[in-house]
Amino acid sequence: MAFSEFRPLDEKSLFDYIRATPALSEKIGTNVDEMKIQEVGDGNLNFVYIVVSPAGSLVIKQALPYVRCIGESWPMTKERAYFEATVLKEHSRLCPEHVPELYHFDRTMSLIGMKYLEPPHIILRKGLIAGIKYPLLAEHVSDYMAKTLYYTSLLYNTTTEHKRAVAEFCGNVEMCRLTEQVVFSDPYKVSHYNKWNSPYLDQDVVAVREDNELKIEVAELKAKFCERSQALLHGDLHTGSLMVTPESTQVIDPEFGFYGPMGYDIGAFIGNLILAYYAQDGHADASNDRKAYKEWLLKTIDDTWSLFEKKFTSLWNKHKDGEGEAYLPEIYNNSEVQQLVQKKFLIDLLHDSLGFGAAKMIRRIVGVAHVEDLESIEDQSRRAKCERQALEFAKSLLKGRRKFQSIAEVVLAIQQSQ
Amino acid sequence: MAFSEFRPLDEKSLFDYIRATPALSEKIGTNVDEMKIQEVGDGNLNFVYIVVSPAGSLVIKQALPYVRCIGESWPMTKERAYFEATVLKEHSRLCPEHVPELYHFDRTMSLIGMKYLEPPHIILRKGLIAGIKYPLLAEHVSDYMAKTLYYTSLLYNTTTEHKRAVAEFCGNVEMCRLTEQVVFSDPYKVSHYNKWNSPYLDQDVVAVREDNELKIEVAELKAKFCERSQALLHGDLHTGSLMVTPESTQVIDPEFGFYGPMGYDIGAFIGNLILAYYAQDGHADASNDRKAYKEWLLKTIDDTWSLFEKKFTSLWNKHKDGEGEAYLPEIYNNSEVQQLVQKKFLIDLLHDSLGFGAAKMIRRIVGVAHVEDLESIEDQSRRAKCERQALEFAKSLLKGRRKFQSIAEVVLAIQQSQ
Incomplete structure (x- = not known):
């Protein structure tokens, strides 16, 4: 699914997004009923979802156009997701042992799909x-x-x-x-x-x-x-x-x-x-x-x-x-x-x-x-x-x-x- | 005259170029018979022409794609003319007393037209x-x-x-x-x-x-x-x-x-x-x-x-x-x-x-x-x-x-x- 413009995802639309995105669905399947989703963004800036299914797991990270811990009163470019994806790619190429793999990046949606670092991480x-x-x-x-x-x-x-x-x-x-x-x-x-x-x-x-x-x-x-x-x-x-x-x-x-x-x-x-x-x-x-x-x-x-x-x-x-x-x-x-x-x-x-x-x-x-x-x-x-x-x-x-x-x-x- | 691709100018084509370029001809006129032209590039890199007519004067500087003092064996981007024009513009805005005015820049031709600093400079x-x-x-x-x-x-x-x-x-x-x-x-x-x-x-x-x-x-x-x-x-x-x-x-x-x-x-x-x-x-x-x-x-x-x-x-x-x-x-x-x-x-x-x-x-x-x-x-x-x-x-x-x-x-x- 290609969104032609940015929109913040929720759990429901996230499922749709994954199903429509081969780079993600090939990691986790397309059977929504089997997927478990959890919002875990405890950082200062972004929304982060862990998605787990019997077929696999991944993390979806979406940047919103403000600083999450402050609120919409502190605007912050969501283009940061592009730079995050670019660094992830470059650093994981240079040091794959210590940088999780990037599965997918959608610049319009400021959305990154990447490897889920499973417990006990x-x-x-x-x-x-x-x-x-x-x-x-x-x-x-x-x-x-x-x-x-x-x-x-x-x-x-x-x-x-x-x-x-x-x-x-x-x-x-x-x-x-x-x-x-x-x-x-x-x-x-x-x-x-x-x-x-x-x-x-x-x-x-x-x-x-x-x-x-x-x-x-x-x-x-x-x-x-x-x-x-x-x-x-x-x-x-x-x-x-x-x-x-x-x-x-x-x-x-x-x-x-x-x-x-x-x-x-x-x-x-x-x-x-x-x-x-x-x-x-x-x-x-x-x-x-x-x-x-x-x-x-x-x-x-x-x-x-x-x-x-x-x-x-x-x-x-x-x-x-x-x-x-x-x-x-x-x-x-x-x-x-x-x-x-x-x-x-x-x-x-x-x-x-x-x-x-x-x-x-x-x-x-x-x-x-x-x-x-x-x-x-x-x-x-x-x-x-x-x-x-x-x-x-x-x-x-x-x-x-x-x-x-x-x-x-x-x-x-x-x-x-x- | 707009050249669709780069070509090195000589005295003849320089006259044509000036005549067809209002930003230059308004400084010096269009009467070729009255123009005197002199190649004075004594630097290491470029061709420089002084053009003088009864109506005025100007300098034309063209970058060639190599280091002039070494020859074609040392290639050098002619895009330098773009940066020269950009700095000239910016520095003359900041300090017009000590930076000559830029009259014209043609990126395709890597060509700058600027004020001639008359003798006894x-x-x-x-x-x-x-x-x-x-x-x-x-x-x-x-x-x-x-x-x-x-x-x-x-x-x-x-x-x-x-x-x-x-x-x-x-x-x-x-x-x-x-x-x-x-x-x-x-x-x-x-x-x-x-x-x-x-x-x-x-x-x-x-x-x-x-x-x-x-x-x-x-x-x-x-x-x-x-x-x-x-x-x-x-x-x-x-x-x-x-x-x-x-x-x-x-x-x-x-x-x-x-x-x-x-x-x-x-x-x-x-x-x-x-x-x-x-x-x-x-x-x-x-x-x-x-x-x-x-x-x-x-x-x-x-x-x-x-x-x-x-x-x-x-x-x-x-x-x-x-x-x-x-x-x-x-x-x-x-x-x-x-x-x-x-x-x-x-x-x-x-x-x-x-x-x-x-x-x-x-x-x-x-x-x-x-x-x-x-x-x-x-x-x-x-x-x-x-x-x-x-x-x-x-x-x-x-x-x-x-x-x-x-x-x-x-x-x-x-x-x-x-």
């Missing part, structure tokens, strides 16, 4: 709140980040291909603007979208707005976000954009995808792990003090960066004589200079990642969209203590990011902050 | 070689740079407008690739395009290729050039892209225009002034030791940056409550933080400018396209002395750019280098 953030360890998480996420960031950068591609792709993703500007507002602007000014744990954090919120050094550094990060087309980012790689089991890690929801600074993706993930760390004291109880889990979180932060660094360097070495235009083999042709450029590239990237990660932490405490890790701590005073620790660490990380020479030093600083 | 580079002082040069160029760079950046524009324009100029990728090759790559590797003053500079050329620290820094500048969409650049703002009289300064030839780092334009101009400085000793003779002229060049370098800084800051202050998204007024809302962000922005921009300027100097001594400032020194040994001084200074400037806190320190370093 859960949102990583919920697992972190529950204190579940994922022994392969760092291995998997570092794999995804190394592959998607390396292969979409000028380390691997020609300028011609790079600029073509950059131009296309300039079209996802409304999603970039949303990030600019909620990550880099609103937390540093009075905005009626901002929320915080009041009255506990009232003074902390004012302190953020009055911290000139912090605001200067945030401006630099924002400029990088807006101006630097380094690689095709996921654009929203927090722990709510990952579905996991102890054996599987799947990256979803790349609707904020665009060509931006690599550190923004890496920072999103690491920053959210640090938030999870500071939230643990709020979830500790007599049966579980969460100390071991906090150690596991720190180890996962360390491993994620260390493994990323190793894998990214390995891809760089593997393709160093390829077509990538950033470091031509005839120039960077001896092992000494090769090691020096890699070291410089990766320390700059670590600093970017720490800066963006810290900015993502701050906005989750004083901005519009909070994280369940902290929100689910019922005692507001106890929650405020966690939030304040996280906020203070994030501020000092953002301002002092360039003094860190390794991820181990960052982990040490987190430990020493409590 | 000459190419600035030729004036600098002749030792002519231009007392308003720094004032004018700083004006052009401040206006074109400020008004095409996120300091003034919304992200929406910025990304739309960035996407469009991604199309000028072939010109960007040419710069990448001749400025950031070829000088640092063996390339059959490279030329140098042999045998005098044979060892210097090898030293450039073996300077790991230099190559690491060049990689960072190249990444900025390729990835950072900060403002709509001229893209080739050397002293051969300016037509001057003592009273007038006009910027021409923006066919390399694209959204790139501001420092690339500023550095191109300053780097070429520094080259002119080091060339002076090669032009000194009994009648003129050029010492006073060298002082004027240093003063012009200092004034250019100082005036640019002042004017750029002034535009920033003027529009600080406008729609630009980089520094929202609600965040950067007190004079202390405003001054701090401006100081940081401008010191970072100075470092970028010095780095790019140095890279432009190096490529003019060991790369494919040299400058007449140095090439016109007939005694090869004397010329080599100038070139080596310029090259050594450029290398140390590129590597040590971040240690300079003001343009005065740079000028002092130039003086102390001799």
